[in-house]
Amino acid sequence: MLNAEIIFKYVWSHFCSLYPKAKNLRVAYGENENAAVKISACGLSFFSKNLPFPKDICWQNWHEQRIPFLFQTKRTEVISEAENTVIINADIIAAAFYFLSGWQEIHSLERDRFGRFPYKASLQFQHQFVTIPVVNYYFDILKTALEKGYGISLQNPQSQFTTFLSHDVDRLESAWKIEGVKQLKKGNLLQIPKLGWQKLMRQDHWNNLKTVAKTVKKIGGVSTFFWLAQKGKYQNQPNADYDLTAPKYQQQIKFLEAEGFENAVHGSFGSSENTLQLKNEAAKIGSNVSGNRFHYLCFDPVKTPQVLVEAGINYDSTLGFAEHFGFRNAYCFPFQLFDFSSLKPYPFLEIPLNLMDATLWHPNYLQITPEKVAEIIKPMLLEIKKFGGVFGLLWHNENFSELNTQNGLTAFGNILNELQKQGSHFKTGSQLYQQFSEKLQ
Numbered sequence: 066m067l068n069a070e071i072i073f074k075y076v077w078s079h080f081c082s083l084y085p086k087a088k089n090l091r092v093a094y095g096e097n098e099n100a101a102v103k104i105s106a107c108g109l110s111f112f113s114k115n116l117p118f119p120k121d122i123c124w125q126n127w128h129e130q131r132i133p134f135l136f137q138t139k140r141t142e143v144i145s146e147a148e149n150t151v152i153i154n155a156d157i158i159a160a161a162f163y164f165l166s167g168w169q170e171i172h173s174l175e176r177d178r179f180g181r182f183p184y185k186a187s188l189q190f191q192h193q194f195v196t197i198p199v200v201n202y203y204f205d206i207l208k209t210a211l212e213k214g215y216g217i218s219l220q221n222p223q224s225q226f227t228t229f230l231s232h233d234v235d236r237l238e239s240a241w242k243i244e245g246v247k248q249l250k251k252g253n254l255l256q257i258p259k260l261g262w263q264k265l266m267r268q269d270h271w272n273n274l275k276t277v278a279k280t281v282k283k284i285g286g287v288s289t290f291f292w293l294a295q296k297g298k299y300q301n302q303p304n305a306d307y308d309l310t311a312p313k314y315q316q317q318i319k320f321l322e323a324e325g326f327e328n329a330v331h332g333s334f335g336s337s338e339n340t341l342q343l344k345n346e347a348a349k350i351g352s353n354v355s356g357n358r359f360h361y362l363c364f365d366p367v368k369t370p371q372v373l374v375e376a377g378i379n380y381d382s383t384l385g386f387a388e389h390f391g392f393r394n395a396y397c398f399p400f401q402l403f404d405f406s407s408l409k410p411y412p413f414l415e416i417p418l419n420l421m422d423a424t425l426w427h428p429n430y431l432q433i434t435p436e437k438v439a440e441i442i443k444p445m446l447l448e449i450k451k452f453g454g455v456f457g458l459l460w461h462n463e464n465f466s467e468l469n470t471q472n473g474l475t476a477f478g479n480i481l482n483e484l485q486k487q488g489s490h491f492k493t494g495s496q497l498y499q500q501f502s503e504k505l506q
Contacts (some may be wrong), residue, residue: 066408067112067113067405067408068109069094069095069096069106069109071408071409072109072112072158072159072162073092073094073095073158075162075165075166075403075409075410076158076161076162076165077092077158078401078410078505079161079165079204079396079398079400079401079505080204080207080208081504082398082501082504082505083204083221083224083398084204084208084219084220084221085222085504086217086219086220087208087211087219090102090211090215092104092207092211094106094158095109099150100150100214101149101150101151101211101214101215102150102151102152102153102207102210102211102214102215103150103151103152103153104152104153104156104157104158104207104210105152105153105154105155105156106156106158106159107136107137107156107159108135108136108137108156108158108159108160108163109156109159111135111136111159111163112159112162112168115172116172117168117169117170117171117172117173118169118173118188118191119135119136119163119188121135121136121137121138122134122135122137122138122192123137123138123139123140123155125140125143125155127143127202127205127206128202128205130197130202132194132197132199132202133192133194133199134155134156134157134160135156135159135160135163136156136159136160137155137156141154141155142154143155143206144206144209144210144213146213150214151210151211151213151214152210153206153207153210155206157203157204157206157207160199160200160203161200161203161204162403164199164200164394164395164396165200165394165395165396165400165401165402165403166402166403166405167366167384167394167402167403169182169187169188170182170187170366171366171367171405173186179302179361179362179363180363180365181361181362181363181364181387182364182366183386183388184386184387184388184389185388187386187393189386189391189392189393189395190389194395195386195389195390195391195392195393196390196391196392196444196445196448197391197392197395197448198392198395198396198397198448198449198452198454199392199395200394200395200396201396201397201398201448201452201454205452221452221453223453223500224452224453225453225490226449226450226453226454226456226487226488226489226490227454227455227456227489227490227491227492227497228286228455228456228458228484228489228490228491228492229289229382229416229455229456229457229458229491229492229493229494229497230281230286230287230288230289230458230460230491231288231289231290231291231329231358231382231457231458231459231460231494232274232277232288232289232290232291232459232460232461232462233291233293233331233358233360233459233461234274234290234291234292234293234305234331234461234462235293235303235305235306235331235360235461235463236271236305236306236307236461236462236463237269237271237272237274237305237306237307237314237462238269238271238272238306238307271462271463271466273462273463273465273466274290274317274320274321274462275317275320276465277462277465278320278321278324278326280465281326281491282324284481284485285491286481286491287325287326287327287491287492287493288326288327288491288493289326289327289328289329289356289493289494289495290321290326290327290328290329291329291330291331291356291357291358292309292314292318292328292329292330292331292349292350293305293309293331293333293360294309294330294331294333294345294346294347294349294350295333295334295336295342295346296308296309299333299334299335300334302334302361304333304334304360305333309349309350310349318350318351322353326493327355327356327493327494327495328350328351328353328354329350329354329355329356329357329358329494330343330346330347330350330354330356330357330378331357331358331359331360332346332357332358332359332360332363333346333360334360334361334363336359336360336372337359337363337364337365337368337369337372337383338365338368338369338372339372340371340372340375340376343357343372343373343376343378344376344377347376347377347378355378355379355380355494355495355498356378356379356380356381356382356416356494356495356498357373357376357378357380357381357382357383358381358382358383358418358459359381359383361387362383362384362385362387362418362421363383364383364384369383370402370404370411370413371404373411373413374411374412374413378413379413379414379495379498379502380399380413380414380415380416380494380495380497380498380502381413381414381415381416382415382416382417382418382457382494383415383418384415384417384418385417385418385419385420385421385457385459386424387421387423387424387427387430388424388429388430388431389424389430389431390419390420390421390424390425390431390442390445391419391445392417392419393417393418394415394417396417397417397419397448397449397452397454397455397456398417398452398454398455398501399414399415399416399417399455399497399498399501400414400415400417400505401413401414401415401505402415410505414497414498414501414502414505416455416457416494416497416498417455417457418457418459419445419449419456419457419458420442420445420456420457420458420459420480421459422459422460422461422464422473422476422477423461425438425476435475435476435479436475436479438476438479438480439476439479439480439482439483442480442483443483446483446484446487446489447487450487450488450489455492455497456484456489458480460473460477464477465477
């Protein structure tokens with residue numbers, strides 16, 4: 066049964082993964098004992114009701130950012146002092162647990178046609194704060210209180226704005242017909258024979274992973290390729306248009322690895338609820354597969370985490386909203402989801418996905434022009450930079466095609482230019498796993 070100790074321990078481990086110097090400090094949460102720092106536990110009762118969303122939310126400013134405080138209706142001084150004790154007058158522990166554990170999507174019945182928890186059902190949509198990493202602000206409040214209470218300075222020793230750039234390899238053999246139709250509609254008739262000739266020469270225009278790697282290397286970056294190992298359709302939905310086991314694709318996997326890039330599995334339709342399927346798909350890529358992202362971002366919050374554990378996946382990077390960029394779990398660092406059956410964290414690492422290319426122009430999503438993309442997402446990037454966090458960016462290989470310039474190369478180039486301006490470094494999923502996994506133990 067959930068209690069204050071379990072909830073605090075889970076949140077505290079994430080806080081200490083950022084500020085390891087805090088591990089031996091005493092904090093009173095839901096207790097009457099004396100401590101240099103005390104935190105209100107007014108939100109604990111919420112978790113006995115199995116409701117997806119708290120009714121009570123109060124907005125207050127913290128360091129010039131307006132953030133939501135859950136489980137309360139009245140504004141109070143966020144931090145106060147009394148009798149040599151620093152008091153946090155908001156239940157930031159229960160609120161952080163709510164977001165990091167995935168509580169809202171576990172207890173909400175809302176699902177879209179792909180079985181996903183939809184953005185419009187989220188607390189972030191209801192109160193319009195999806196681009197604010199509120200858990201990081203909660204942690205900043207806790208950090209400030211601990212520094213006051215113990216007279217110390219807490220620093221994140223590895224605080225560095227990092228980009229986790231990735232590419233879901235869904236299609237390698239379809240440009241000749243998909244781009245061909247687009248060019249026909251545009252009247253660019255000279256492009257059609259070129260696309261057809263490339264296909265006849267067994268080098269489809271979207272079979273461009275070496276170009277993708279070269280583009281990323283040019284900016285001093287590195288990225289992770291998520292390979293879709295199941296060909297054909299699943300319940301009338303598209304999986305890969307290529308056979309991953311064919312020698313030419315196996316050679317590309319080896320080429321990317323030799324160039325310092327990472328190869329990971331892109332779990333196909335059905336694999337998010339089928340351990341054996343995910344295992345078999347990862348095996349088609351190779352023995353060094355560490356990470357996964359599910360196709361179409363399919364993720365059942367109850368079933369999928371256990372599949373990832375049983376399949377031996379070290380990290381997953383599925384959890385982002387397809388419909389909007391931002392923070393699905395309100396946090397800008399890798400974290401561990403909570404296992405409500407064992408009442409402890411799952412062992413795999415979840416690397417948040419903050420922005421997917423299709424989100425920007427899909428007719429059902431945002432439809433942002435390439436020239437405005439960098440400007441619109443810049444406030445989110447600055448939030449991540451503020452905390453030295455990780456920006457998860459997904460750019461499909463077909464959107465590196467110059468024939469998709471309106472939706473692909475221009476927007477991607479503008480985002481990379483902004484990342485360079487902000488001094489972001491690049492890491493693969495495995496590198497992030499190595500950096501964060503031990504800290505969360």
